[in-house]
Amino acid sequence: MNVLSQNHRLHCLSDAETTAQTLAQQFALTAVERDRTGGTAKYERDLIRQSGLLALSIPAEFGGLSARWQDVLNIVRIFAQADSSLAHVFAFHHLHLATVRLFGHTSQWHNWFKLTAEKSWFWGNALNPLDKRTIAKPQQQGWYEFSGKKSFCSGAIDSEMLIASAVDEQTGKLFIAAIPSARSGITLYHDWDNIGQRQTDSGSAIFERVRIENKDLLLDPGPLSTPFASLRPLLAQLIFINMFLGVAEGAFAEAQHYTQTEAKAWFLSDVEHANEDPYTLRHYGEFWLQLESLRLLNQHAIQKFQHAWDLADKLTVTERGEVALSIATAKVAATRTSLDITNRMFEVMGARATHAALRLDRFWRNVRTQTLHDPVEYKLKDIGNWALNNRYPKASFYS
Known part of the structure; x- marks a missing residue:
């Protein structure tokens, strides 16, 4: 049964805390059992999708709610009081939206913001800069192939988009890309079974000759390239x-x-x-x-x-x-x-x-x-x- 009545759906920013509290109360009812079983909190993630909270940090001009970071982090905190795994995947979603804003060209994040707000996309993680097993190989046609393994891919399972990283095999340069989670060559594994954060799906991913177009790469201004x-x-x-x-x-x-x-x-x-x-x-x-x-x-x-x-x-x-x-x-x-x-x-x-x-x-x-x-x-x-x-x-x- 959908716990979000029409009154609790997110219509404007002022509804965000009420909506989050309603969801957190629902999450708390099953937190013990879900902690025991682990795996993907698919039902709960879909409730977050339906709530409108995935568009919270997106500016209104792109279909979002123009929330300040205080608002977003307050929701993270509310979720964590009940279930920190769901707080984790929700928070990382907004971190990845910030990533494309900070690392990418204006035309890139404008488009991704609009699609995320319109389609209630969940963003997942395959960015682990310390894990350099994924290699970026330049192709003659001007695009790249990502091949290798990634660990700690929080929220990647049941996501629509991924932030992924790889190291250029020739220069050692770190490349970061925003790509669809269902793109050919990506396999996401249900192999997260740790003592805590048991429903963050922070398992591993395999990239097998995944095609990365230039439009996928966050090169302008690029990672950590400016104070902003x-x-x-x-x-x-x-x-x-x-x-x-x-x-x-x-x-x-x-x-x-x-x-x-x-x-x-x-x-x-x-x-x-x-x-x-x-x-x-x-x-x-x-x-x-x-x-x-x-x-x-x-x-x-x-x-x-x-x-x-x-x-x-x-x-x-x-x-x-x-x-x-x-x-x-x-x-x-x-x-x-x-x-x-x-x-x-x-x-x-x-x-x-x-x-x-x-x-x-x-x-x-x-x-x-x-x-x-x-x-x-x-x-x-x-x-x-x-x-x-x-x-x-x-x-x-x-x-």
Whole structure:
């Protein structure tokens, strides 16, 4: 049954949060079972398609809703509170739309934006710059062939478009292309079976002599070629921050409900109810402090990023560095906060909360899996280099 009534379909930007909350409530009902089974959340992804949220970040002139990044990331956070796998594929969809905007020519992203809004396309990932097993071979006719394997292809299954990368066999240059997921020669595998983020379909892909036309390649201005183009990895990091914050908030809500309704007071506590135990209250006080601190750091980083996005080609290297620093700071805090709360939540719920059927460990498993995406120590190194030497983080696909 379609859970989105006509009243909850997205007709304008002001409806976005209500629509997302409606979807998140539906996702929460099946999150435990879907975490157990893994695989593709096809039904839930189709609900997102039907909702209109896939056009959220697309400008109105191309059929979208002209959302600010605050709006998009707020939806990511709402989804992550219920199911961070769906938050992941939704967020990466908008990251890929940003990728074609930042790396591609105007005529390219205008066309892809229109088609995405019109057809409710989902964009998936086959861009992994550290995985250089896919080779781009130039052909005499002026096009390229991509051949090789890709890992961590989040959301590629059940997508209409892919952002894919390959390395030129002659020059070592990185090529990035936007191509239909169903193009001949592409095989997407259901081989993602990790402890967390179990429905992100972050498995592998094989490219066998996939034809890549010049119109598919994002060459103008190209990847990380200008301060504006180098905002792409910073948006990816902002997405992770909001996913981690959403997971921590979801875990906090689950723990709060369990403590109030299920947990038993420890016999030495001299209180009748678990929610009156002074040590339990101390934990919740620390949780709240961490969450409130992270929320403020997150808002600061989003504001910095949006200002940089609005500057577009006028963005300077120094301004880009300021954004990178604010996002690195929030990323470290988000990593620490999410891992701590999703672990210590059991200390305020008690031993019975570890019952396997509850799968309350899914919050920790999800952030543990995703926080390993890039080592947080290197974010601390970047922050330290600023604090000691006044040097901004260098632009890369991870900073």
